[in-house]
Every structure is written in C-alpha cells, then in structure tokens.
Amino acid sequence: MTLYKKCQLFMAWVLVVFFTFPAWISALQGTFGTAGIFAGMAFWLGHGAVMMHVFRCHDCGLSPFLSNKGFLAISTPWPRKVCGHCGRNHCEADDR
Numbered sequence: 001m002t003l004y005k006k007c008q009l010f011m012a013w014v015l016v017v018f019f020t021f022p023a024w025i026s027a028l029q030g031t032f033g034t035a036g037i038f039a040g041m042a043f044w045l046g047h048g049a050v051m052m053h054v055f056r057c058h059d060c061g062l063s064p065f066l067s068n069k070g071f072l073a074i075s076t077p078w079p080r081k082v083c084g085h086c087g088r089n090h091c092e093a094d095d096r
C-alpha cells in the first residue's frame with residue numbers, strides 16, 4: 001500500500017471521528033464528567049500528532065500533510081501526492 005493511500009484511509013477515519021464527535025463526546029461526558037471531555041480532546045488532538053509524526057516520507061521523513069521542512073510550513077488536511085521536501089511520489093509503492 002502506498003503512503004498516499006495510507007494517509008487517505010487515515011483521513012477517512014478522521015472524518016468518521018469528526019462527524020460522530022457530538023455522540024462520543026457527550027457519551028464520555030456522561031460517563032466520566034469533565035475528565036471524559038479532557039480525554040476526548042486528547043484523543044482528538046492525538047489525530048493531529050499522528051498526521052505529523054506517524055506518516056512520513058520514506059526518503060526525507062517529512063509528513064505528507066506538510067508543505068516543507070521550514071518553520072513556516074503549511075499543514076493541509078489532505079495528504080500531498082508529492083513530497084514537499086525531496087519530491088518523492090507518495091503514490092508509488094513503498095512497501096520495503
């Protein structure tokens with residue numbers, strides 16, 4: 001599976017989490033109170049950390065969700081097909 005496909009699947013999961021947010025955050029609040037809300041927020045923010053740190057270009061390590069390695073990199077909600085740093089095509093097979 002290509003890195004781009006993995007990122008697409010992850011973003012599909014993120015959309016499911018996003019659109020079901022009212023249901024699961026209120027369930028967490030009802031079960032655990034304020035602590036449940038904090039746990040839900042940590043869970044949600046964790047998805048951003050996964051986008052930045054789990055999915056990485058195999059050649060240079062840049063996240064497909066970032067435009068470059070500079071301080072002023074732009075973060076996009078959908079992965080790039082071509083690496084913003086080294087130009088690697090993320091649509092190519094990368095199982096190695």
Ligand SMILES: [Zn+2]
Nearest residue numbers: 057060083086
């Ligand atoms: Zn790269």
